[in-house]
Amino acid sequence: MSVDAPSLPVDVLPRPRGRALLLAAGTLWLPCLVPMVFGMLSTTGNAPSMFTMLLPLMPGMLLPMLLRLDGLAFVVTAAVPALLLFAGVYFAARSLPRRTLYFVQVPVIALCVLQAVVVAAHVNA
Numbered sequence: 001m002s003v004d005a006p007s008l009p010v011d012v013l014p015r016p017r018g019r020a021l022l023l024a025a026g027t028l029w030l031p032c033l034v035p036m037v038f039g040m041l042s043t044t045g046n047a048p049s050m051f052t053m054l055l056p057l058m059p060g061m062l063l064p065m066l067l068r069l070d071g072l073a074f075v076v077t078a079a080v081p082a083l084l085l086f087a088g089v090y091f092a093a094r095s096l097p098r099r100t101l102y103f104v105q106v107p108v109i110a111l112c113v114l115q116a117v118v119v120a121a122h123v124n125a
Helices: 017-029 031-037 047-060 062-066 072-095 098-124
Strands: none
Touching: 017 031, 017 047, 017 072, 017 098, 031 047, 031 098, 047 062, 047 072, 047 098, 062 072, 062 098, 072 098
């Protein structure tokens, strides 16, 4: 009589839409909270509130900051890359296996942390 080894959970592909949306949102916006969690924002003035208002655009803010844009051009130039990153991570989360998805998430997380730290330094100045 043989005993079968317990089977490991299999990653079901394509993932449900809700799970892929959570993975994409978590990949883009949770790393943006690093400056708030580690106290990189000054508590005086309006730095925390300004940083929080910019949070939805944070994943795409490096380009408009480098180009020194302001107003509507800043918002559009920050929103387009953020939405493209979100769509890319969403479709990757929907179709790629978990271990392959890590290779997509890690560079995006690093980019988002970098942008959040740059924005925090700019808001504090």
